[in-house]
Amino acid sequence: MDVRLGNGFDVHAFCEGDHLWLCGVKLPHGRGLLGHSDADVGMHALTDAIYGALALGDIGRHFPPSDPQWKGAASHIFLAHAIEQARARGFALGNADVTLICERPKIGPHAEAMRAALAGIMGVDLDRISVKATTSESLGFTGREEGIAAIATATLVKP
Ligand code: MG
Numbered sequence: 267m268d269v270r271l272g273n274g275f276d277v278h279a280f281c282e283g284d285h286l287w288l289c290g291v292k293l294p295h296g297r298g299l300l301g302h303s304d305a306d307v308g309m310h311a312l313t314d315a316i317y318g319a320l321a322l323g324d325i326g327r328h329f330p331p332s333d334p335q336w337k338g339a340a341s342h343i344f345l346a347h348a349i350e351q352a353r354a355r356g357f358a359l360g361n362a363d364v365t366l367i368c369e370r371p372k373i374g375p376h377a378e379a380m381r382a383a384l385a386g387i388m389g390v391d392l393d394r395i396s397v398k399a400t401t402s403e404s405l406g407f408t409g410r411e412e413g414i415a416a417i418a419t420a421t422l423v424k425p
Pocket residue numbers: 276277278301305306307310
């Protein structure tokens with residue numbers, strides 16, 4: 267059995283707005299997230315974890331921010347591409363674990379919807395996908411609510 271492990275990390279800054287996208291779920295919020303795409307920081311971290319497990323670089327290599335066709339893009343395009351790369355090489359997703367780091371919005375009430383959204387995009391069972399959150403105890407840029415950070419881990423398995 268060939269088992270691969272990848273990690274991903276991403277940050278997006280808050281900007282003016284009334285909603286944001288996190289792990290495929292649109293949340294009403296007093297601010298938005300700044301980014302070339304829809305700025306779904308959790309999905310970007312997960313996408314990079316899958317690329318990392320495959321040693322295929324990062325999201326910017328496959329979807330360059332300099333390319334205007336990805337402006338405002340829905341991030342499920344990126345995640346679907348990453349999992350397609352895995353399947354094309356004979357790998358299945360073992361599990362994925364995403365941690366969102368922010369003071370607000372509160373993630374807990376939305377975590378199940380986020381798990382379902384990610385599982386749906388990747389075509390895997392819900393019990394393989396974890397979404398959780400932590401604050402940084404009011405410290406640093408996440409603590410000052412200047413932006414949201416996310417880390418993700420993914421395992422890929424080839425029988
Ligand atoms: Mg990003």
